[in-house]
Amino acid sequence: MIEEILKYNKEFVEQKGYERFLTDKYPNKRIAIVTCMDTRLVELLPAALGLRNGDMKIIKNAGGTITNPFDSAMRSLLVAVYELGVTEIMVIGHTHCGVQGMDSAEMQHLMLERGVPASNITLMKHCGIDLDSWLHGFDDTAAAVNETVDLIERHPLMPPEGITVRGYIMDSVTGKLTQVER
Numbered sequence: 001m002i003e004e005i006l007k008y009n010k011e012f013v014e015q016k017g018y019e020r021f022l023t024d025k026y027p028n029k030r031i032a033i034v035t036c037m038d039t040r041l042v043e044l045l046p047a048a049l050g051l052r053n054g055d056m057k058i059i060k061n062a063g064g065t066i067t068n069p070f071d072s073a074m075r076s077l078l079v080a081v082y083e084l085g086v087t088e089i090m091v092i093g094h095t096h097c098g099v100q101g102m103d104s105a106e107m108q109h110l111m112l113e114r115g116v117p118a119s120n121i122t123l124m125k126h127c128g129i130d131l132d133s134w135l136h137g138f139d140d141t142a143a144a145v146n147e148t149v150d151l152i153e154r155h156p157l158m159p160p161e162g163i164t165v166r167g168y169i170m171d172s173v174t175g176k177l178t179q180v181e182r
Contacts, residue, residue, distance in 0.1 A: 021056030025084060032057040032080040034073060034148065035092040036064035036099070040172045044091065048175025057086060063099030063138065064092060065148045069155055078157055087163060089152060092177070093145040094170045101142075102137025141169055145180045 012018065029051065035041060037060040046052065057080045059073050065072045080086040108121055108131060124131055138144035145167035152158060152165045167180040 021053045027054070027056045027080075027084060027086060030085050031055070031088045031090065031092045032077055033060065033092055034059045034061075034064055034066065034077070034152075035170075036060065036094055036097055037062055038094060038097065038172065041094060041170070044167045044172075044175050045170065048170065048177070057084065063097060063102075063144065064094070065099075065138065065144050066151050067134075068149055073153070074155060075087075077152060078155075079164060081159065081162075089163065089165045091148045091152070091165070091167045092170050093141045093146050093168070093180075095141070095172045097141060097172075099137040100141055101139065102135070104132045104135040107135045108174045142167075142180045145169060146182055149180075149182070 026174055031102055033045070035045060035058065045058075046056075057076070059076045059080075066077075068074070077086075077089060080089075111121065112118060121131065149165050149167040167182070168177045169180060170177050
């Protein structure tokens, strides 16, 4: 598959397919979106929100949540605010998320099945990594979105004023957004 992608990329560049995507690093709409890496959202999310290339910063990860105030998603938001002029942040979870109900024990079992030595898992635990917490999903999408909104709003490095943060759940089929009640 990677070879096919590289072949396509070469043709894309040669044919100047990139020209319709030209923009700069500053988001036109001054908005950042934290959302899930789910394949259903790749094109649906921007289309359902009326956003185009250059309009926003999108930060994607499994579950669309920020679980640690010092992880890379939070760092990206701080860069977006301080370096790129973002003034609004949307946290967008979605229906039927694969992280909802994800089980740490099952994930560790799958790691072992795929050849990760049990000693590596033990080593992680002895190094202070709580795999059960780190690999755990969430049970309630709205609660997970609210926890992320709260973490962003209360982050010690986020400006105390001038940043709007709101949480939503997107229907993975229709793209309909529903604001999460707080």
